[in-house]
Amino acid sequence: MYDGGKIIIGLIIGIGLFLSPFIYNAGSSAKAPDPQLTEKAKEAKVCVAPTRFMRESHFTMLDEWRHTAVRDGERYYKAADGKMYYKSLQVTCMDCHSDKTKFCDQCHTYLSVNPYCWDCHIAPEEKK
Amino acid sequence: MLDRALKGTTGYWSWLIFLLVLIGIGAGCYIYQYFEGLMITGLSRDVSWGLYIGQLTYFVGIAAGGVMVVLPYYLHDYKAFGRITILGEFLAIAAITMCLLFVFVDLGNPVRIMNVILYPTPNSILFWDMIVLNVYMLLNIVVGWNVLAAERKGIKYQKWVKFLAYVSIPWAFSIHTVTAFLYAGLPGRHFWLTAILAARFLSSAFCAGPALLILLCLIVRKVSNFDPGKEQIRTLGGIVAYAMILNVFFFLLECFTAFYSQIPGHMHAIEFLFHGLDGHGYLAPWMWTATGFAVVALVLLIVPATRRKEDTLAVACVSVIIATWIDKGLGLIVGGFTPTMFDTVTPYWPTTPEILITIGVLAVGFLVLTILYKVAVSIKEEAAA
Amino acid sequence: MGVDRREFLKIAGYATLFGLGGTAAIDILAPGELEASTTGIPLTQGKRWSMVIDMRKCLAQQDKKACEDCMLACHREHNVPDWGNPKHAIKWIWQDKYEHVFPDQPNEFIDEGVEGKPFILLCNHCYNPPCVRVCPTQATFKREQDGIVAMDMHRCIGCRFCMAACPYGSRSFNWGNPRKAPKNLNPDYPTNKAYPERSKGVVEKCNFCTELVAKGELPACVQACDKIKVHALNFGDLGDPASNVRELLQKHYSIRRKPALGTGPNVFYII
Numbered sequence: 017m018y019d020g021g022k023i024i025i026g027l028i029i030g031i032g033l034f035l036s037p038f039i040y041n042a043g044s045s046a047k048a049p050d051p052q053l054t055e056k057a058k059e060a061k062v063c064v065a066p067t068r069f070m071r072e073s074h075f076t077m078l079d080e081w082r083h084t085a086v087r088d089g090e091r092y093y094k095a096a097d098g099k100m101y102y103k104s105l106q107v108t109c110m111d112c113h114s115d116k117t118k119f120c121d122q123c124h125t126y127l128s129v130n131p132y133c134w135d136c137h138i139a140p141e142e143k144k
Numbered sequence: 145m146l147d148r149a150l151k152g153t154t155g156y157w158s159w160l161i162f163l164l165v166l167i168g169i170g171a172g173c174y175i176y177q178y179f180e181g182l183m184i185t186g187l188s189r190d191v192s193w194g195l196y197i198g199q200l201t202y203f204v205g206i207a208a209g210g211v212m213v214v215l216p217y218y219l220h221d222y223k224a225f226g227r228i229t230i231l232g233e234f235l236a237i238a239a240i241t242m243c244l245l246f247v248f249v250d251l252g253n254p255v256r257i258m259n260v261i262l263y264p265t266p267n268s269i270l271f272w273d274m275i276v277l278n279v280y281m282l283l284n285i286v287v288g289w290n291v292l293a294a295e296r297k298g299i300k301y302q303k304w305v306k307f308l309a310y311v312s313i314p315w316a317f318s319i320h321t322v323t324a325f326l327y328a329g330l331p332g333r334h335f336w337l338t339a340i341l342a343a344r345f346l347s348s349a350f351c352a353g354p355a356l357l358i359l360l361c362l363i364v365r366k367v368s369n370f371d372p373g374k375e376q377i378r379t380l381g382g383i384v385a386y387a388m389i390l391n392v393f394f395f396l397l398e399c400f401t402a403f404y405s406q407i408p409g410h411m412h413a414i415e416f417l418f419h420g421l422d423g424h425g426y427l428a429p430w431m432w433t434a435t436g437f438a439v440v441a442l443v444l445l446i447v448p449a450t451r452r453k454e455d456t457l458a459v460a461c462v463s464v465i466i467a468t469w470i471d472k473g474l475g476l477i478v479g480g481f482t483p484t485m486f487d488t489v490t491p492y493w494p495t496t497p498e499i500l501i502t503i504g505v506l507a508v509g510f511l512v513l514t515i516l517y518k519v520a521v522s523i524k525e526e527a528a529a
Numbered sequence: 530m531g532v533d534r535r536e537f538l539k540i541a542g543y544a545t546l547f548g549l550g551g552t553a554a555i556d557i558l559a560p561g562e563l564e565a566s567t568t569g570i571p572l573t574q575g576k577r578w579s580m581v582i583d584m585r586k587c588l589a590q591q592d593k594k595a596c597e598d599c600m601l602a603c604h605r606e607h608n609v610p611d612w613g614n615p616k617h618a619i620k621w622i623w624q625d626k627y628e629h630v631f632p633d634q635p636n637e638f639i640d641e642g643v644e645g646k647p648f649i650l651l652c653n654h655c656y657n658p659p660c661v662r663v664c665p666t667q668a669t670f671k672r673e674q675d676g677i678v679a680m681d682m683h684r685c686i687g688c689r690f691c692m693a694a695c696p697y698g699s700r701s702f703n704w705g706n707p708r709k710a711p712k713n714l715n716p717d718y719p720t721n722k723a724y725p726e727r728s729k730g731v732v733e734k735c736n737f738c739t740e741l742v743a744k745g746e747l748p749a750c751v752q753a754c755d756k757i758k759v760h761a762l763n764f765g766d767l768g769d770p771a772s773n774v775r776e777l778l779q780k781h782y783s784i785r786r787k788p789a790l791g792t793g794p795n796v797f798y799i800i
Binding site for chain 3: 180181182183187188189190192193247250251252253254256257259260262263265267268269270271274326327329330331332333408480481484485486487488490
Binding site: 082086087089091104106107132135136137138140 | 608670672674675679681682683719722723724725726727728739740743
């Protein structure tokens with residue numbers, strides 16, 4: 017091929033750069049996320065929706081909540097077991113999961129997810 | 145064809161590097177603004193739009209001005225303009241680029257800009273402004289590029305290109321009318337709440353745009369082997385003359401309504417701009433400078449001898465641009481917000497980071513303009529040879 | 530070679546479009562998993578919320594002491610920061626003198642009971658709001674069920690078109706991050722941990738305390754005025770002929786700010 021030498025060198029550099037994070041971290045393992053429930057959460061036993069659903073789609077639910085609460089004025093959510101919850105990340109969710117660092121941030125940090133919710137919504141103060 | 149922009153003289157490259165430096169400084173200031181918020185500008189609760197939106201308005205006008213070359217050529221068969229339609233179209237592309245960037249740097253939450261598309265709101269004029277500006281840019285890119293490519297190959301461009309060129313003519317009028325509608329429908333802002341605002345916008349666009357185009361043609365003639373043509377520049381001069389007369393006339397009409405009716409709401413903004421209100425007269429020197437340049441421009445444009453001579457015409461064009469830039473790029477916005485809704489005066493002046501960001505955006509526009517013009521001119525130089 | 534470079538690029542382009550479009554289509558067309566949320570507790574039952582400000586009572590109170598209770602209550606309830614300078618001020622409910630509140634009614638011989646006196650201003654929650662008309666993302670919208678002009682902070686792009694459109698200057702912009710407001714002026718910020726703050730770059734204004742009204746409570750400013758037994762702020766439903774506000778408006782002459790503009794302001798002043 018034309019300019020074969022330059023192309024091969026370019027490929028090596030490009031693929032090398034692409035693979036560099038893996039090469040850098042090869043052999044080591046990051047600590048798995050370990051979200052811990054607070055006492056209050058353990059006592060409550062159930063969240064507003066099944067754990068599996070929350071793990072997979074809590075962000076979608078929060079999006080639905082904010083849309084219906086802010087725009088449609090529907091501020092209460094009826095869970096599958098009939099219990100009514102006030103739709104609020106700050107007041108409802110964080111009431112049980114009051115330790116953001118030990119719960120929310122565990123998975124978020126591991127997956128490098130930075131939800132901007134906390135720019136406005138106030139995270140509860142944690143005991144150090 | 146873009147590769148033609150990679151070959152140039154030292155002067156060409158020095159100009160590009162100069163622009164890139166300005167862009168770099170502007171970008172740095174913008175990053176500062178992105179992290180600190182718009183509080184680094186001179187804007188306030190009472191004057192919430194300023195230099196960025198003023199520049200946006202001005203350059204929509206420049207973009208619309210390109211139609212003053214396209215219209216006579218396509219609708220009236222004025223063959224002479226066929227030589228320079230591409231310059232008008234490429235100027236429009238560069239101007240709209242600047243407009244879109246000015247919107248972006250003015251937003252408080254630019255990462256959410258897709259919300260305007262995700263949640264279409266037909267009752268909002270900003271929604272329509274987004275549509276017409278982007279479509280106009282696309283029209284100019286498609287038409288300009290295809291016509292130029294055809295010229296390079298020595299063939300005639302296809303029929304659909306001509307159809308799009310026809311569409312771009314009323315579309316050019318629409319972009320500046322829609323931009324005027326942003327202001328002209330706001331209750332309470334009496335400086336803007338006037339039916340003639342759209343007409344004022346169009347008339348100032350049609351003198352400023354062609355004036356800039358004349359200056360660019362003179363520069364092109366000087367730095368390259370392509371001569372846009374004496375007849376073309378002369379006709380453009382006539383267009384600038386009529387448009388400037390209309391522009392100044394419309395403004396005087398506003399003054400009559402305001403001062404003959406003696407209604408405070410109508411008078412106060414003009415009083416603030418030209419004289420001062422509540423002790424704040426800092427814009428008066430600017431507005432009277434604009435007036436001075438407008439008078440100079442009118443004299444040089446109306447007197448045939450000075451209009452037909454290219455050096456005096458150039459002075460007239462510079463005067464037109466200065467006058468319209470101060471009037472639209474600064475006076476229009478601050479005048480709309482002053483006096484405030486409480487009948488008080490909150491002074492506004494852009495801060496240094498704000499000015500540097502503005503210069504950065506202007507530099508981006510001129511970079512796009514230079515590159516596109518280099519491509520167009522090099523193809524025309526070849527075609528002539 | 531079967532496929533030349535041009536063909537290859539075309540195929541690659543179409544494949545990309547198909548792939549992207551396909552995933553998007555699946556997201557849009559697939560049925561949702563969430564249950565529909567219910568109204569549950571009855572929400573605001575008013576059809577047209579409004580406020581009648583009895584300035585006689587307010588001014589009587591102002592004569593006794595420089596009263597700012599309604600403003601402090603509102604700003605505390607909603608975590609409104611104090612930037613310490615009028616340019617960046619965020620005001621949901623505030624005071625200004627009569628001449629600035631009613632500039633469309635100049636009267637150099639107005640009675641001294643009113644001349645230069647501090648009047649209360651807030652968003653008028655107009656019946657025909659120009660701010661809603663101009664918002665390009667519907668971040669500000671008029672709630673159909675009760676007429677409150679609300680803000681969706683998640684959607685606002687910070688274009689400030691609404692601020693240009695509002696004839697009353699009721700809207701404020703977050704020129705900077707509220708959390709970075711001067712600490713000496715905001716010692717216990719955020720003042721209400723049950724209510725969110727705002728980020729920089731969004732517009733905010735009085736929201737008639739939608740979250741309180743939804744629970745059947747009166748707005749914070751009204752509660753504060755009632756607490757000190759002045760009762761100058763009267764919140765009620767204009768759509769109910771038997772409401773407190775309708776009674777007040779029938780009994781007393783009232784004015785509104787700039788009514789000639791056709792915005793239909795829902796804040797009335799009894800002078």
